[in-house]
Amino acid sequence: MRVLGIETSCDETAASVVALDDAGHVRILSNIVLSQIEEHAAFGGVVPEIAARAHVEALDGLIEAALADADTRLADIDAVAATAGPGLVGGLIVGLMTAKAIASAAGKRLLAINHLEGHALTPRLTDGLSFPYLLLLVSGGHTQIVLVRGVGDYQRWATTIDDALGEAFDKTAKMLGLPYPGGPNVEKAAQDGDAGRFAFPRPMKGEARPDFSFSGLKTAVRQAATAIAPLGEQDVADVCASFQAAVTDALADRVGRALVRFNTEFPDVAAPALVVAGGVAANQTVREALLALCAEHGFGFVAPPLALCTDNAAMIAWAGIERLRADLAGEDGMDFVPRSRWPLDNVSAPVVGAGRRGAKA
Numbered sequence: 062m063r064v065l066g067i068e069t070s071c072d073e074t075a076a077s078v079v080a081l082d083d084a085g086h087v088r089i090l091s092n093i094v095l096s097q098i099e100e101h102a103a104f105g106g107v108v109p110e111i112a113a114r115a116h117v118e119a120l121d122g123l124i125e126a127a128l129a130d131a132d133t134r135l136a137d138i139d140a141v142a143a144t145a146g147p148g149l150v151g152g153l154i155v156g157l158m159t160a161k162a163i164a165s166a167a168g169k170r171l172l173a174i175n176h177l178e179g180h181a182l183t184p185r186l187t188d189g190l191s192f193p194y195l196l197l198l199v200s201g202g203h204t205q206i207v208l209v210r211g212v213g214d215y216q217r218w219a220t221t222i223d224d225a226l227g228e229a230f231d232k233t234a235k236m237l238g239l240p241y242p243g244g245p246n247v248e249k250a251a252q253d254g255d256a257g258r259f260a261f262p263r264p265m266k267g268e269a270r271p272d273f274s275f276s277g278l279k280t281a282v283r284q285a286a287t288a289i290a291p292l293g294e295q296d297v298a299d300v301c302a303s304f305q306a307a308v309t310d311a312l313a314d315r316v317g318r319a320l321v322r323f324n325t326e327f328p329d330v331a332a333p334a335l336v337v338a339g340g341v342a343a344n345q346t347v348r349e350a351l352l353a354l355c356a357e358h359g360f361g362f363v364a365p366p367l368a369l370c371t372d373n374a375a376m377i378a379w380a381g382i383e384r385l386r387a388d389l390a391g392e393d394g395m396d397f398v399p400r401s402r403w404p405l406d407n408v409s410a411p412v413v414g415a416g417r418r419g420a421k422a
């Protein structure tokens with residue numbers, strides 16, 4: 062089975078070919094990701110219109126290159142899998158329409174894939190993990206803990222009630238005058254900082270409700286920064302270190318609860334595992350805290366290589382393969398309309414936003 066994957070939901074344009082042989086061995090034949098960071102840097106964040114245009118300009122060439130890298134002709138693939146949501150709708154339209162055109166011209170099946178499902182199934186591509194397991198998704202757009210029970214079978218255990226964790230990093234960076242994208246720059250500045258200088262709140266810590274919250278922390282950072290303005294280099298480092306300590310502490314508290322819940326609900330799973338995905342998983346302080354937490358609760362800690370942890374098209378092609386082999390691909394995706402909001406779990410109640418387009422978180 063060989064699937065061409067396409068990803069355009071945010072600020073990465075990506076194409077990949079993934080193959081599964083009869084013995085069940087998977088190979089990523091190509092995986093090309095073009096980041097738009099430079100296009101957006103001047104604006105301090107992703108500008109949807111610029112993103113959509115950049116996808117249009119790059120996508121066809123990228124797909125051609127991904128096929129060439131994989132030594133694959135369109136005739137050789139079984140299906141085209143494209144991210145159809147959630148994400149910025151302009152980018153989704155570009156990716157899904159391109160996929161529809163290719164599928165139509167080549168007479169192939171089209172699979173409309175949920176971007177979050179791509180993240181959720183990645184540890185099966187990289188580590189052959191078996192169900193069930195817990196996923197912590199921490200990116201610029203999402204902060205969720207998801208129980209992954211099977212292909213198409215997900216239960217959201219926790220989500221943010223306001224900002225995503227990556228967003229909190231990015232906004233903190235912006236407030237402190239650090240360049241975009243904020244996360245890596247906050248981490249870098251924090252290396253020389255005193256994490257004990259500012260006692261920032263640990264939102265939701267100890268609360269029975271399982272969710273995350275980061276907007277109060279953002280306000281606390283702003284107040285602290287304003288109080289000591291103008292900020293010197295050491296001040297910025299200290300704010301970053303204190304902020305990072307607070308989010309890590311809050312995250313560990315929330316994830317710890319989920320690990321306990323998993324062990325209670327699945328006492329028979331011999332080797333429980335926590336998987337991380339999303340850009341914030343690149344943060345060493347966050348990683349170390351999660352690793353320690355997993356050791357404490359008897360969990361394996363699975364962190365796919367960063368290139369497959371952040372947005373990419375191999376995970377979309379892989380989700381397509383998983384759906385095809387589980388016979389869950391459903392109807393052909395030709396009629397699928399891109400969805401800016403598309404929760405992975407249709408059962409858990411929306412926490413933020415509702416209405417026609419569905420839950421935001």
Ligand code: KG4
Nearest residue numbers: 200201202227244245339340341343344371
């Ligand atoms: O998964 P990702 O590449 O894209 C999506 O949001 O889908 O995640 C990007 C987010 C940004 O908010 C970025 O600031 C954050 O991940 N990030 C980090 C680090 N590297 C990236 N946050 C904290 N520490 C990092 N080292």
Ligand code: ZN
Nearest residue numbers: 180200371372
């Ligand atoms: Zn993502």
